[in-house]
Amino acid sequence: MMGIFYRAPSPSSPPFCKDGEQVKAGQVICMIEAMKVFNEIKAEYPCTIVKCLVENGKPVKSGQDLIIVQR
Secondary structure, three states, X not given: OOEEEXXXXXXXXXXXXOOOOEEOOOXXXXXXXXOOEEEEEEOOOOEEEEEXXXXXXXXXXXXOOOEEEEO
């Protein structure tokens, strides 16, 4: 999906997840704004966030890696 990458729901909120954090399946890990619609990106399976590859507020392209996870 092409759009703007966000690590948190608002500028004053903490990020959805941090490097090294364990997340559950279905947990929101980031959002992408495309055409004024905010799309929640959720973890497909329980995993650990290894590293976020994109800076908050930066544009992303379809198929671009956003976050490295480890099962």
